[in-house]
Amino acid sequence: MNKTTVVEQKSHFAIKSGLQQLLVFGSLILLVIFFSIASDNFFHFSNLIGILLSTAVIGVLALGSTFVIITGGIDLSVGTVMTLSAVMTGVFITIWGLPIPIGIIGGLLTGALCGFLSGFTIARLGIPPFIATLAMMMIAKGLALVISGAKPIYFTDNEAFMEISLGSVLGDLIPGFDIPNAVLIFFIVAILGSILLSRTIVGRYNFAIGSNEEATRLSGINVRNWKIVIYTITGVFTGIAGILMASRLNTAHPSLGAGYELEAIAAVIIGGTSLSGGKGTILGTVIGALIMSVLTNGLRIMSVPQEWQTVVVGFVILLAVYADILRRRKA
Amino acid sequence: MSESLVQMEGIVKSFAGVHALKDCRFDLRLGEVHALVGENGAGKSTMMKVLTGVYQMDEGRILYQGEEVRIPDTRAAQKKGISMIHQEMNLAADLTVAQNIFIGKEPRKALKLFLDEKEMNRQTSILLRQMNLDIDPTTLVSKLTVAKQQMVEIIKAISYDSQVLIMDEPTAALSDAEIEELFKIIVQLRAKGVGIVYISHRMAELKRITDRITVMRDGSYIDTVATADTSIDKIISMMVGRELFQSDKTNRLKDETSESMLEVRNLNRRNVLHNVSFTLRKGEILGVAGLVGAGRTEVARAIFGADPLDSGEIYVHGRKARINGPHQAVKHGIGYLSEDRKHFGCLLEMDVSTNATLATTGRFTRAGFWMNEKRMNEVSTQIVEELKVKTPSIKQKLKFLSGGNQQKVIIGKWLTRDCDILIFDEPTRGIDIGAKSEIYKLLENLAAAGKSIIMISSELPEILRLSHRIIVMCEGRITGELMNDHLATQEQIMTYATDRIG
Incomplete structure (x- = not known):
């Protein structure tokens, strides 16, 4: 291969890779335009804030899932681990009466511990990620019910806890700019995730493992330990989502959260992250999660029954992945 | 002179401009066992892949039972009665012997809606009995020994009424007793008029079981000889050829007394490595020669901690090293370049x-x-x-x-x-000549700078050109060690490389 053809291929490729990001973002803009025209109630500040707010929980879950999916793995437990984190936060704050910050740390540690255990069973015991996290999904689901006695735990004595999600630090600073904290936290977590993935050694190894696990191992990298680290990171993100959800509902609901993992995975995939690993971006996942929320919100405003909304989302996933396959086939 | 079954003439095949086969020929007669031998990369497999329709030849013609034929794909080959028994088994482990033999042509009953398991087992029994094999048709293939599985594969081929059977290293995984069984079957097939192409590196076997031997080298046809009229030495010298690249060997000799960088003692891994011991000195290039499957890569991976060992000790700088994974090997200053660049090297x-x-x-x-x-x-x-x-x-x-x-x-x-210790496994595989010589120079410079290098290579000229010392492996054992002085020759290495122990 001579030098000039290599150069051509490269610029060709750079355009294509940028194109894909643009494509996903473009679809989001198109959706927003479409719903704005289709319904007068869509493009309103309060509705847009509502969309962002409803994106926050799934969005943070999806951000966490992006990490494991880039390694070529999967985490099916994020939905119920999120619930367990919420329940544990409830136990610490409402039942044990611990201060809110301690409760939050407890919730985050719960998520981290679950992620660590999933990572351990995958990396050390060699259980396939699908099965290990399926087991963790059921363990977390059961534990959430056992610990809470299958009853919701309310945070009614702690007004401040609700502020975590629904208060507005930004609104206090800039009057009228009432963006809920949950949305702010979602974007902060996204920025942190993006830095983690692109600027740190964790992110570097994350892509290396997803790109070629055996070659990475044969480069003297302790792949097993790094996988445990990565699943633990996903667990921490899951814990954050759990606290956001509990705060938003002012309740730790022990039976809510199952099924969220699939929506999170869907957001990651729509965002262009490859299930076979080695490829993906945080920005893509954020846009993917927004596309899902805009779709559900827009369809609801257009009075499409909820059952049909789910059907549409299903087709969008097929479309997004097929578009990606087409693009790759051409490349 | 018996009747001709297959005749391949003037076969040319190239991949991306590189000639893999240059004007090659091969012929097989009814009821003969015909060995096809040559070093790795000599073109044996390519030749047989042309015959079985895996590859299409660029030029040449194939006569089958006297008529010119085209073999566009493997199905066509199978239909004509040409079957290949692969080195790696192509059986479904969780199906029974009978189900495997009749896969794709299962007897049916009741308007062809249901499988007729009984009929299938009955027919299988007949086939097995014809070959004097004591196997129950309803046994799961996974329960059989490797040897028995191979027999099943042979029976499967015969059940297609195969006239031509190609066996690629059929004895590689067999014990001596099992080899005897296999030979019995080969003799029976020969008596039935089946033509057998026998690809093997084991010279002693060729002498025992084959009628004729065809030698290939570097994609060219060398000669076909009657087994009875030749000697193992003669075959080996035909395999390695005479036109050798001889570098100046006087400077290849390395001071024996220089410091030991790496020493391995009695490395053992079940069925793979047997009591492998050697020392690597500072500034030395140690060539590791042997045929495919000799255990060279396995030694490298074991030292690097990529595969577990059953027993054995590794000393780095004279101190015992515990290596439980590549990350620990790297800490001891060992680097490993895999032979499979795409899968184990590159992101x-x-x-x-x-x-x-x-x-x-x-x-x-x-x-x-x-x-x-x-x-x-x-x-x-x-x-x-x-x-x-x-x-x-x-x-x-x-x-x-x-x-x-x-x-x-x-x-x-x-x-x-x-790294102080570098293990290069086939460092020049699949790369062009220009890059090759750059890599040679690099290896020499590294050694001159005091690095110690283990270089595994299937190309003997490469081994002879670069190594200070050479160890030769065969079937997981070190069968020879030689200083790379004027006495070291390709013939000598090949003799060690085919030196099978009992």
Whole structure:
């Protein structure tokens, strides 16, 4: 291969890779335009804030899932681990009466511990990620019910806890700019995730493992330990989502959260992250999660029954992945 | 002179402009066992893949039972009665013997809606009895020994009424008793008029079981001789040829007394390695020769901690080293370049800079966490310049580089690491001649700079050109060690490489 053809291929490729990001973002803009025209109630500040707010929980879950999916793995437990984190936060704050910050740390540690255990069973015991996290999904689901006695735990004595999600630090600073904290936290977590993935050694190894696990191992990298680290990171993100959800509902609901993992995975995939690993971006996942929320919100405003909304989302996933396959086939 | 079954004439086949077969021929008669021998890469497999329709020849013709035929795909070959018994088994382990033999042509009953298991087992019994095999048709294949599985595969081929059976290293995984069983079957098939192509590296076997031997070398046909009229030595010398590249060997000899960098003692791994012991000295290139499957890569992977050992000790700098994984081997200053660049070497989807620094990523961080992209780029630029990697930028994805340039980047990964002990497994496989000689020079420079190198290679001229000392392996054992002086020859290495123990 001579030098000039290599150069051509490269610029060709750079355009294509940028194109894909643009494509996903473009679809989001198109959706927003479409719903704005289709319904007068869509493009309103309060509705847009509502969309962002409803994106926050799934969005943070999806951000966490992006990490494991880039390694070529999967985490099916994020939905119920999120619930367990919420329940544990409830136990610490409402039942044990611990201060809110301690409760939050407890919730985050719960998520981290679950992620660590999933990572351990995958990396050390060699259980396939699908099965290990399926087991963790059921363990977390059961534990959430056992610990809470299958009853919701309310945070009614702690007004401040609700502020975590629904208060507005930004609104206090800039009057009228009432963006809920949950949305702010979602974007902060996204920025942190993006830095983690692109600027740190964790992110570097994350892509290396997803790109070629055996070659990475044969480069003297302790792949097993790094996988445990990565699943633990996903667990921490899951814990954050759990606290956001509990705060938003002012309740730790022990039976809510199952099924969220699939929506999170869907957001990651729509965002262009490859299930076979080695490829993906945080920005893509954020846009993917927004596309899902805009779709559900827009369809609801257009009075499409909820059952049909789910059907549409299903087709969008097929479309997004097929578009990606087409693009790759051409490349 | 018996009747001709297959005649291949003037076969030419090239891959991407490289001639894999140059005007080759081969003929097989009814009821004969015809050996096809040659070094790795001599073209034996390519030749047989042309015959079985896996590859299409560029030029030449094939006569089958006296008529010129076209074999566009493997199905066509099978229909004509040409079957290949592969080295790796092509049986479904969780199906029974009968189900495997009749796969794709199962007897049916009741308007062809249901499988007729009973009829299938009955027919299988008949086939097995014809071959004097004591196997129950309803046994699961996974419960059979490797030898028995191979018999089943042979029976499966015969059940297609095969006239031509190609056996690729059929005895590689068999014990002596099992080999006897296999030979009995081969003799029976020969008596039935089946023509058998027997590919093997085991010279003693050829002498016992074959009628004629065809030798290939570097994609060319060398000669066909009657087994009875030839000797093993003669075959080996035909295999390695005479036109050798001889480098100046006087400077190849290395001081025996220089410090030991790596010593392995009695490495054992079940069925793979048997009491492998050797020493690697400072500044030495130790060539490891042997045929495919001799256990060379396995030794390298075991030292590097990529595969577990059953027993054995590894000493680095005279001190005992515990190596439970590649990450520990790297800490002891050992680097390993895999023979399978694509699967075990490259991150194809990632850029040159990431690949070149993969073994040292930890050094390019601040506080062990933040990537220092600038340092990383500096070092990878340096590697690209030093090794003359042809790439438009260090941000180019590795998959867009040629094989030789990919290999340089991967070698660069270990140079960045500054390992004292480097294990290069087939470092020039699949790369062009220009890059090859650059890699040779690099290896020599590294050794001159005091690095110790183990170089595994299937190309004997390469081994003879670069090594100070050579060890030869066969079936997981070291069967010979020689100084690379004027006495070392390809013939001698080949003799060790085919030296099968009892």
